[in-house]
Amino acid sequence: MNKIIIKACSEILKEQFLRSEPADRQLSMFFKNNRHLGSHERSDLSELYYGVIRNRRYLIENICEENPRKLILIYMMLILGKSIRELSHFIDDQDLTWLKEQKANKVKIVGWASKLSVPDWLWENLLEQYGEQSAISLAKSLLSPANLNLRVNSLKEKSISKVVDDLVISFPDLKNKIVKTNISPICISLPRGTSIQRDNLFLDGIVEVQDEGSQILSFLVNPKRGSMVADFCAGAGGKTLALSAIMKNTGRLYAFDISQNRLSNLKKRLKRSGASNIMSYKINHENDTKIKRLREKFDRVLVDAPCTGLGTLRRNPDLKWKHSLKSVEQLNLKQKLIINAASKLCKVGGHLVYATCSLLKQENELIVDNFLLENKNFRVFPPEPILIKYDIPLKSEKYIKLRPDEHKTDGFFAVILERLN
Numbered sequence: 001m002n003k004i005i006i007k008a009c010s011e012i013l014k015e016q017f018l019r020s021e022p023a024d025r026q027l028s029m030f031f032k033n034n035r036h037l038g039s040h041e042r043s044d045l046s047e048l049y050y051g052v053i054r055n056r057r058y059l060i061e062n063i064c065e066e067n068p069r070k071l072i073l074i075y076m077m078l079i080l081g082k083s084i085r086e087l088s089h090f091i092d093d094q095d096l097t098w099l100k101e102q103k104a105n106k107v108k109i110v111g112w113a114s115k116l117s118v119p120d121w122l123w124e125n126l127l128e129q130y131g132e133q134s135a136i137s138l139a140k141s142l143l144s145p146a147n148l149n150l151r152v153n154s155l156k157e158k159s160i161s162k163v164v165d166d167l168v169i170s171f172p173d174l175k176n177k178i179v180k181t182n183i184s185p186i187c188i189s190l191p192r193g194t195s196i197q198r199d200n201l202f203l204d205g206i207v208e209v210q211d212e213g214s215q216i217l218s219f220l221v222n223p224k225r226g227s228m229v230a231d232f233c234a235g236a237g238g239k240t241l242a243l244s245a246i247m248k249n250t251g252r253l254y255a256f257d258i259s260q261n262r263l264s265n266l267k268k269r270l271k272r273s274g275a276s277n278i279m280s281y282k283i284n285h286e287n288d289t290k291i292k293r294l295r296e297k298f299d300r301v302l303v304d305a306p307c308t309g310l311g312t313l314r315r316n317p318d319l320k321w322k323h324s325l326k327s328v329e330q331l332n333l334k335q336k337l338i339i340n341a342a343s344k345l346c347k348v349g350g351h352l353v354y355a356t357c358s359l360l361k362q363e364n365e366l367i368v369d370n371f372l373l374e375n376k377n378f379r380v381f382p383p384e385p386i387l388i389k390y391d392i393p394l395k396s397e398k399y400i401k402l403r404p405d406e407h408k409t410d411g412f413f414a415v416i417l418e419r420l421n
Contacts, residue, residue: 003090005041006072008034009048013068016053016318023053023318043193047145048072054143054317055079057117062107073099112136117143121325122310129361138359141405146314148190149181151210151238154245155274163206164188170199183407184215185391205272210238213311213402213409217304217355218242219390220383220400220414226251227299232342233257234280237266239304244275254298255280256291286341298345300353305335307356307363311411314404328362335367343375346419351381355414364413365399371417381418 012030016023027049031042052059052068052075059071062078073095076082084099091099109115112132113123116139126135152163160180167178167188174191181187188207190196201207218239223229225248231240234255244253255278257263263280270278281290308323308331309316339354346352354371356363372378383396394400402412 005044005048006069006090008037008045009052009072010069012045012049013052013071016049017066017068020322022316023050024316039195046193048075050145050317051075051079053321054145054313055117056321057119058109058114059117061109061114063102064107069095070098074102077103112139116140118320119324122320122323125360125362129359137405138403138411141403142313142317142320144314144404145192146211146404146410147192147408148194148196148209149211149215150188150190150196150207151184151215151242152186152188153206153208153241153273154186155249156204157206160186160188163201166201166206167199170201181212181408183392183394183409184212184219187212187215203272205274208238208241208269208273210242211312211315211410213357213407213412214238215242216392216394216400216402216409217302217353217412217414218246219392220355220386220416221246221300221302221351221353222386222389223247223251223253223300228252228254228297229300230254230256230294230298230302230342230345232286232301232303232345233305233338234266235259235262235304237263237269237278237280239302240266240278241269241273241275243302244273244278247277249275249277251277253278254294256283258283258285286338291341291345295344296347299347299350301342301345301350302353302355303339303342304355304357305338305363305367307331307335307358308360309357310359311357311402311404311413314410328360332362332367335363336370339367339371340375343371343378343417343419348419348421350419352378352417352419353414354417355412357410357412359403359411359413364401368399368415368417377421378417378419381416383414383416386416 016026052071059074060066063070063074088096113120118139152160157163164178168175177191179189181189196202223243223246229243234240234257237255240255260282263282266280283290309319313320343352380398383400387394400414402409
């Protein structure tokens, strides 16, 4: 850590607090405009930047103001455990005096929402859904950064052990930290910040960056070889590519999204992957004519619905400050429209997989309950046979719910719905 890092972090945080741009996008733009920064400086800056955003509420309530530089200093003292003596090497006398005053007049933070740095509305939701101890455990886990997860592309390499060995060759200093994960049979975990994008395994399409929980969703779709599959909200196509690998590059796989930019990113990834059964289509909305023409044509439909993304707070900590009960209600309206539109694509006997990376029942169970109430020709399909088929060590009779504190994945919700008639 040094004065340059603290000054740079203060500048980006000031922009982050003023604008509504995603935190990762602002950081990327800063790096693009400051190419002189070395890899270690970028890593240190990223850790500091995201650390302050994760703990924003707790830090602000400690110093009673939203001053980026002061938040950084108090974060380093209270969260990172740096002593004033350690900090004195790269702060001025004015900062030093202020820190000593803060230490002498330590504020007592009251309430779990403040201690765990979550908005009141979100804490109340977690408390109601999970109970106090479980909610505390979950919120604590969201304050810790996530490791880097990779999906091994079975279209190009079937041996997970070989990929682990190859990664160790590429990153010998991480030898004991490159491990196969416990849930997804094709997932490898590396320390966060590992620069994988320039490694040949990534460039050759043998591995893709994808959270372990997201990989599980693709398995739940359980596509057969030669079947018709739709990824209804494909985004940049992480799950689309995973589905293609499960299908062994057979059948037809449609990737739909309203964003051309996201679909353009899919095309770049497609070249690396070796997949040839994917067709991407930009749609204007969930009832686009392209969708209507394909009604009742699909064996499998995946809806990874737009949501608050609160299950990804380890990676995107700024999201918790951008949502409210009102934004959740707005998303609920969109989720109801999307699941209904996507269901029309299913054949009789086909499966609709509804999923979010949210922790809130308003975006998960309640959306599904409402859908089933209005669509008596669908029922919940038990996931157990599929989990056993792919050797996934999870147990569930109805919903799949993944949590960072229990499963070491992002937070995910998923349900399989079968069309009966």
